[in-house]
Amino acid sequence: MPELLTLALVIPVAAAGAAVLTRRGRQRRRVYRELAERREMLIAGRGPKRQALSDPQGLRLAFERECILRVEGFLAPEGLAELREEARASRPRAERSFIPGHKKGGTLSYEAIHRHAPTCLAFYHAPALHEWLGAVVGERLRPTADHDQSSCSILYYDQPGDHIHWHYDYNFYRGRHFTVLLSLVNRSTDGGVSSGRLMQRTQAGEVIEWDTAENVLVVFEGARVFHRASPIAEGDERVMLSMTLCTDPGIHPLKELARRVKDTAYYGPRALID
């Protein structure tokens, strides 16, 4: 009898939960469809203002060897200023997270970028950027999924100790997956750069520090480059536009679930159902 009573309680609760999740999933799919439909209008006339870029063919060999590459002075100063202004204006909308032993910092999601940072959105979707990066990595690149909140995000390291610990950017997608970082702000109170450093540990155990001064762009294959951002100090400010590009945005349902679990470190439990 107690078992029957338990079942009589559990079944309706499970059914109600499934109905809520189904409705939520439908709503979210509609949101992403609408954002994708509005995207061309949002980014019209906001293409990146770039400096003359190095010949990608000259960089391709270096990328093939190291799986990571850094370019200084990527944007014209006014282009960088526009992105920086948007990023700073959106700081209050960033979602803060703290996972002891893993990360601490703020993140502005891809959805929020659609709503509040159109120039950053335009940068991520610029065909010329995809073409140039594609030539550097030797693959045809495209944006990752519309519902992936980390496809394009802004990372705020602006409270003492903000950091992300050693990790790979695990590749959940079917194709190869590349991380692209553009440094929008990197300052300390003494006028230098922040204490937050992008570091790579090679298979041989060597630790390499990559200079991410403002307007530096770094591209790397995150699944093959073990890296971290070291903690910032009091008064430091480090803001990075973080983008992911891939060769095939298809994803297996189980990997989609794993990707969502990973994203809870940035957006909390909502990443599981959003």
Ligand SMILES: [Fe+2]
């Ligand atoms: Fe990473």
